[in-house]
Amino acid sequence: MKRTFVNRRKGPDRFQRLLGALSVLCWVLFLVALIVFHYARPQVNYGYLDYKGIATRQHWDAAYLPWFIRSLWLCFGITIVEVLLRIKRNRRKNDYHYYNIFILMLMVIGALGSYYVGLFT
Numbered sequence: 001m002k003r004t005f006v007n008r009r010k011g012p013d014r015f016q017r018l019l020g021a022l023s024v025l026c027w028v029l030f031l032v033a034l035i036v037f038h039y040a041r042p043q044v045n046y047g048y049l050d051y052k053g054i055a056t057r058q059h060w061d062a063a064y065l066p067w068f069i070r071s072l073w074l075c076f077g078i079t080i081v082e083v084l085l086r087i088k089r090n091r092r093k094n095d096y097h098y099y100n101i102f103i104l105m106l107m108v109i110g111a112l113g114s115y116y117v118g119l120f121t
Contacts, residue, residue, distance in 0.1 A: 023101055026078045033071040040064030072112050079105040
């Protein structure tokens with residue numbers, strides 16, 4: 001006896017929209033972390049700048065580096081919460097998997113891992 005299932009969904013509900021908003025918020029937060037990273041890293045000393053005697057900063061800026069790490073940890077926390085909520089919510093085979101959140105989580109793990117290994121010192 002073949003059983004047919006009726007899809008009673010009428011589109012995304014509030015919870016799905018909240019998860020979508022969390023995803024956008026997390027990507028924006030990662031973009032902010034990249035902007036802070038740009039200002040925290042040492043400046044590149046091009047040959048022309050060295051020739052003209054223009055001083056460049058050769059060390060990490062200690063004022064921006066904590067903001068960079070905090071934004072990465074906050075982004076990591078939001079992605080973990082979102083992944084767990086999506087795992088709990090998506091139970092059907094045809095539910096979307098949202099691979100962009102997993103990719104973002106891997107990028108944040110890579111950035112935090114490289115910080116704690118010592119690449120940013």
